[in-house]
Amino acid sequence: MGITNSHKVDTSKLDEIINEYEGKKSNLIAILQKVQEVYRYLPEDAMIYIGTKMEGLSPATVFGVATFYAQFSLEPKGKYEIKVCDGTACHVRGSMPVLNAIKARLDIKDGQLTTDDGLFSLETVSCLGACGLAPVVVINGKVYPQMTSDAIKIVLDTLLKEEK
Amino acid sequence: MTDKKTLFIDGKEVEFTDEPNLLEVIRKAGMNIPTFCYRPDLTSFGACRMCVVEVEGRGIQSSCTMPPEAGLKIHLNTEKTRRIRKTVLELLLANHDRKCLTCDKNGSCELQQYAEEYGITNIRFPDKALEDYLPVDDSSPSIVRDPNKCILCGACVRACSEFQGHSVLGFANRGAKTVVQPMNGRPLGQVDCVNCGQCVAVCPTGALTIKDDTEKVWAEITNPEKTVVVQMAPATRVALGEMFGLKPGENSIGLMNAALRKIGFNLVFDTNFSADLTIMEEATEFLERLKSGKDLPLFTSCCPAWIKYLETQHPEMLKHLSSCKSPMSMLSPVLVDLVPKYFNVERENLVVVAVMPCTAKKYECKRPEMYRNGRPDTDYVITTKELGKMIRSAGIDFNALQPEDHDSPFGEYSGAGTIFGASGGVAEAAIRTAYEFATGEPLNDVDIKQMRGTSNRSRDIELDLKGTKLVVRVVSTLVEAEKAIQEIKSGKANFQMLEVMACPGGCINGGGQPTSCNDSKIKAERAEGLYKEDAELPVRKSHMNPSIQKLYQEYLEYPGSHKAHEILHTIYNDKFAGSYKDV
Numbered sequence: 001m002g003i004t005n006s007h008k009v010d011t012s013k014l015d016e017i018i019n020e021y022e023g024k025k026s027n028l029i030a031i032l033q034k035v036q037e038v039y040r041y042l043p044e045d046a047m048i049y050i051g052t053k054m055e056g057l058s059p060a061t062v063f064g065v066a067t068f069y070a071q072f073s074l075e076p077k078g079k080y081e082i083k084v085c086d087g088t089a090c091h092v093r094g095s096m097p098v099l100n101a102i103k104a105r106l107d108i109k110d111g112q113l114t115t116d117d118g119l120f121s122l123e124t125v126s127c128l129g130a131c132g133l134a135p136v137v138v139i140n141g142k143v144y145p146q147m148t149s150d151a152i153k154i155v156l157d158t159l160l161k162e163e164k
Numbered sequence: 165m166t167d168k169k170t171l172f173i174d175g176k177e178v179e180f181t182d183e184p185n186l187l188e189v190i191r192k193a194g195m196n197i198p199t200f201c202y203r204p205d206l207t208s209f210g211a212c213r214m215c216v217v218e219v220e221g222r223g224i225q226s227s228c229t230m231p232p233e234a235g236l237k238i239h240l241n242t243e244k245t246r247r248i249r250k251t252v253l254e255l256l257l258a259n260h261d262r263k264c265l266t267c268d269k270n271g272s273c274e275l276q277q278y279a280e281e282y283g284i285t286n287i288r289f290p291d292k293a294l295e296d297y298l299p300v301d302d303s304s305p306s307i308v309r310d311p312n313k314c315i316l317c318g319a320c321v322r323a324c325s326e327f328q329g330h331s332v333l334g335f336a337n338r339g340a341k342t343v344v345q346p347m348n349g350r351p352l353g354q355v356d357c358v359n360c361g362q363c364v365a366v367c368p369t370g371a372l373t374i375k376d377d378t379e380k381v382w383a384e385i386t387n388p389e390k391t392v393v394v395q396m397a398p399a400t401r402v403a404l405g406e407m408f409g410l411k412p413g414e415n416s417i418g419l420m421n422a423a424l425r426k427i428g429f430n431l432v433f434d435t436n437f438s439a440d441l442t443i444m445e446e447a448t449e450f451l452e453r454l455k456s457g458k459d460l461p462l463f464t465s466c467c468p469a470w471i472k473y474l475e476t477q478h479p480e481m482l483k484h485l486s487s488c489k490s491p492m493s494m495l496s497p498v499l500v501d502l503v504p505k506y507f508n509v510e511r512e513n514l515v516v517v518a519v520m521p522c523t524a525k526k527y528e529c530k531r532p533e534m535y536r537n538g539r540p541d542t543d544y545v546i547t548t549k550e551l552g553k554m555i556r557s558a559g560i561d562f563n564a565l566q567p568e569d570h571d572s573p574f575g576e577y578s579g580a581g582t583i584f585g586a587s588g589g590v591a592e593a594a595i596r597t598a599y600e601f602a603t604g605e606p607l608n609d610v611d612i613k614q615m616r617g618t619s620n621r622s623r624d625i626e627l628d629l630k631g632t633k634l635v636v637r638v639v640s641t642l643v644e645a646e647k648a649i650q651e652i653k654s655g656k657a658n659f660q661m662l663e664v665m666a667c668p669g670g671c672i673n674g675g676g677q678p679t680s681c682n683d684s685k686i687k688a689e690r691a692e693g694l695y696k697e698d699a700e701l702p703v704r705k706s707h708m709n710p711s712i713q714k715l716y717q718e719y720l721e722y723p724g725s726h727k728a729h730e731i732l733h734t735i736y737n738d739k740f741a742g743s744y745k746d747v
Contacts, residue, residue, distance in 0.1 A: 044348055047347070047348075048347065051347070057331075058325070058330060058331035058332065058334065058347075059347035059348075059355075060331050060332060060333060060334030060336075060345070060346055060347045060355075061325075061331050061334045063334060063336055063347050063348050064334040064335045064336050067336045067337045067338070068335075068337070068338045
């Protein structure tokens, strides 16, 4: 565990979020979700700030919550967040070839979350509850049903072209 | 309704009253059951599953989390419970760094003990791969953290949050990847850890240990050119004996003096002497502040964990802190200045060692405020535990020693000095002297019993200094200290003096003391030992200590003098580096 992002954070923005939730430690998860919305991940300094600022919490406790839940990311996510469903149905219908195609197209190595240009981040999720559309890929909330390795390449190419 | 309720343990009827859980009932009945995570002074956690018992009609239950009920029939050692405990041990060991021979906890490790008791001679799982070992963190001057020996019982996490309100240590990740670590795996030396060592005191394995300085001390002792002088804190004398079969609270100062000389220390002094010195300075300072009304309440400044807490969390409150150094850091400069004169030793060859109940003292002696001319006044701090180890290592039969006296003149002490080791002791000692300084009349009844006690962590004591009404707040643990600070900040505080010791019950329960985390009574017994010595001593007020009077005549002039300020006082400021404050 040594992921450190010395991203300086805007503490007034954090104060705003904390106040919105009345500074209650029982609202910590909601607060972290809001912070992640702003930064697209949880910067270390933000966790430290929340841990020292809020009563009954400490940076280590906040870090514990942030690392317990898969929804929180300690690394910056890409502009496009790709979620490949690897639930049972999607897995059986070929989600792995789709995942490998994405990795190959975007040059993402094992264990890497975000591409070097910060454009895409890739993760697998357990089930999106859309098994009838398997295999499913979700990019920034938009659902791409019945994917194949060829189809996903076209989707990615389109996005890449837009970015250029 | 009667108060007497009973339940059955292995068929034997056992009475219980207000025990919080079955485990306490079992222990009170004279039986025991293994546990890693249960510590009576912390909340029950139920993490380790070693304390399982079979309850008729309820199946397998962890006894540390189940409240006792009348009529329960419980069985401690059934085929099932023993099998569960053995499996738990095997699984823990499968993931554990098993290099016991080179572990600091070798011989006092609870995991090792139970593995032996339960006959775990074979572990069916392969050893952890070398690349799965995590680095050991020895960045803190007080504590070494070896995550490879952690069994995730959470005792340290609870101690840190429930005693110190601090949660420097926390769980991170989940499932098989769970680790206990400071924020984002930062080194302990770079977070707001106050070095109190309570996490070490409750750790059942070698995951958290005291940073061992005994080899450095041995190197000085075995060097014939060096004159090694030693001082020991009040609380050490009533606990060291426990490592050699003596009862908690039994005062072994005579044996300790003898053992220290046998080990090779050249001169044996006593921190109790400088506890008296602290009182001279602090009582004077307190009376001055009372008169001027400035910076009240006065905070005691003997506890290095408390000082670091103020620096990192409430730097604006530092002005309340007494400018007195701790007794250890007062005696050392006196020794450095006067031992060369009195005993014909060269300063360069003088080594000052302190035996402390405290892991934070290892940090205190390295603080820049405790340095003069580029060298610390206290060269090394070893804990009570480390001294016990040195005595064993020297092959000394502790109990067969003849008690010896300390060396003069920095060894004589009053009863006020000796009670410094227990929560409330510093305040009691200060009031004994402050009363006589302020009124000019002798205080006949020196026992201020309301100040004493190890279980109540916060208490207010109302006093009357001949017309001047006073309230003294005595707290142990930083959780209680924080509450006192909040009262001051909100203007509700009615006390003029705040005594803080970071460890629950005071220094007698410090992080460097022999293990006492499985029995809440030990604290009270150790404190009792100190109060007993106090009652037996001919001099019980610091300012009546003849050696102290002589020291002022010959060197320090008078309490609060320029000379005294130069070597006995310091100013703490908020220039604290290495904490989270960089955000």
